Amino acid sequence: MNTATRPRLVLVDDHTMVRSGVRTELGDAVDIVGEAGDVEAAIASVTATRPDVVLLDVHLPGGDGRGGVDVLEGCRSLTTAAGAPVRFLALSVSDAADDVIAVIRAGARGYVTKSISGTDLLTAVRRVADGDAVFSPRLAGFVLDAFGAVAGEVAEVDEELDRLSVREREVMRLIARGYQYREVAKELFISVKTVETHVSSVLRKLQLSSRHELTAWALHRRLL
Amino acid sequence: MNTATRPRLVLVDDHTMVRSGVRTELGDAVDIVGEAGDVEAAIASVTATRPDVVLLDVHLPGGDGRGGVDVLEGCRSLTTAAGAPVRFLALSVSDAADDVIAVIRAGARGYVTKSISGTDLLTAVRRVADGDAVFSPRLAGFVLDAFGAVAGEVAEVDEELDRLSVREREVMRLIARGYQYREVAKELFISVKTVETHVSSVLRKLQLSSRHELTAWALHRRLL
DNA sequence: GGTCGACTCAGGGTCGACCCTCATGGCCGG
DNA sequence: CCGGCCATGAGGGTCGACCCTGAGTCGACC
Incomplete structure (x- = not known):
């Protein structure tokens, strides 16, 4: 992702008015490839479209009644066509600590409230698409205190990560999870020898x- | 550890009166093998005695001025003679969220305030020695929400872990951290062949x- | 048309991981 | 005193991980 291209977006909120508002505010700057108003529809839509970013309402009907968290858990480890993880930006009326913690623990990369301006929301979407963590200022201090400074590290990740090709990133993800070469080969429908080649490139590029x-590297950058 | 034996304890608090009180309250039920009143003395004492549990004051002079956290970081990955990790129970007058978070993130297995009764403190020490997580009730909800339920899993660990010998546990810890056989051998002053033997036993016993x-197993049980 | 990078794969080599068997010595409980 | 567990370690074997060289295709870009 870079700021020149339009991020592909899925919009999840049970209020039609909110979805309409977001569409209007973000307009042409993003490519809205899906919308959903409940947990089940959201999971289906995200799985089908694999967008760069999901704008996710925290309080949502359906699922096990835990709102956005159910969606996050139903979409674990999805990746975009480019091999980057599908990223989630929580959008909520609430800034209660409990809501924030639950959704961050479940894997969201950011949290903003619905009082945000259109331009700020666009900035937030782009930053999340680029892998940054985004929080409204009054939440930032709280979140970073609780979970350690993540934001700083993430920026530098993509510099190194960008030097990898799409295929190399796919291979890297599997290897870091403990897959054997043979298993990676079967998973990606290529030969073991090709996997070796990609792994060598990845290791060299990441030094x-x-x-x-x-594995340690990926764990540290929270890519797993 | 089991409840029949007396846990070996190191007491870290800058107030002599507090240390005296703890000694009196816990009395013969524990074996106090060291005491310290500042960060440097605490690290030295814990390193030298490798107790089952360290009772650690959160606000402590010395070190980099971050109190108990400095002690925790100075004592990373120490193990007892039996191969279990040295465990830390934070003891504080404060129940501020920031204090709790900092010390838990640094690796403490529990947090109680100084208003606790003697019998409750003894229970807490024993549970921590057994690997449980311990928090005073009003902190438990907060901490578990933020960091996930740890307590339940830990109990079942030691059943499988108990089937390993002391030496096997030492080897296992290093292997799980990504050490190579050669490095483990050097670290433990034994030959590579012996390391192989131990690793084989560990893998077989843990299936x-x-x-x-x-690594995944140890990570899941939070033994790293 | 030529170059360049991404993706694909083969051959051949070194070295580490893991297994099995076997052997020694110490310590403990029967 | 002996059988058993533990720690130590050797010999020898299979297989996976990682490296280097080389090479063919395809699409992008000049």
Whole structure:
């Protein structure tokens, strides 16, 4: 992702008025590829379209009644066509600590309230698409205190990550999760030898020397 | 650890009166093998005695001025003679969220305030020694919400862990962290062949088949 | 048309991970 | 005193991880 292209977006909110408002405010700057008003429809839509970013309402009907958290858990580990993870930006009327914690723990990369301006929302969407963490100022201090400074690290990740090709990123994700070469090969329908080639490139580009270091690296950057 | 034996304890608090009070209240039920009143002395004492539990004051002079957190970071990954990790129970006058979060993130297994009764403190020490997580009731909800339920899982760990010998546990910890056989051998002053033997035993006893699964296992049980 | 990068794959080599068997010595409980 | 568990370690074997060289296709860009 870079700021020149339009992020592909899925919009999840049970209020039609809110969805309409977001569409109007963001307008042509994004590509809205899906909308949903409940948990089930949201999971289906995100799985089908694999967007760059999901704008996710925290309080949502359906599922197990835990709102946006159910959606996050139903969409674990999805990736875009480019191999980047599908990222979630929580959009809520509430700034209660409990809501924030639950949705961040479930994997959201940001949290903003519905009082945000259109231009600020666009900025937030773009930053999340780029892998940054985004929080409205009054939440930032709280969240970063609780979970350690993530934001700073994430920025530098994509510099190194950008040097990898799409295919290399796919291979890297599987290797870091402990897959064997043979398993990666079967998963991606390529030969073991090709997997070796990609792994070698990844290790060289990231200046690592073994799959263990790769795992540690990915773990540290929270890419798993 | 089991409740029949007396847990070996190190007491860290800058107030002599508090240490005296703890000694009196816990009396013969524990074996106090060290005491300290500042960060440096605490690290030295814990490193030297490798107790089952460290009772740690959160606000402590010395170090980098971050109190108990400095002690925790100075004592990373220490183990007792039996191969279990040295566990820390934070003891504080404060129940401010910031204090709790900082010390838990740094690795403490529990947090109680100084208003606790002697019998309750003894229970807390024993539970921490057994690997449980312990928090005073009004903190429990907050902490578990933020960091996920840890307490339940830990109990079942030691059943499987108990089937390993002391030496096997030491080897396992290093392997799970990504050490190579050669590095483990050097670290423990034994030959590579002996490391192989121990690793084989560990994998067989835990019914795992590779170091990757071991890492995942240890990660899941939060032994790293 | 030529170059360049991404993706694909093969051959061949080194080294680490993991397994099995076997052997020694110490310590403990029967 | 002996059988058993533990820690130590050797020999020998299979297989996976990682590296280097080389090479064919395809699409993008000049």
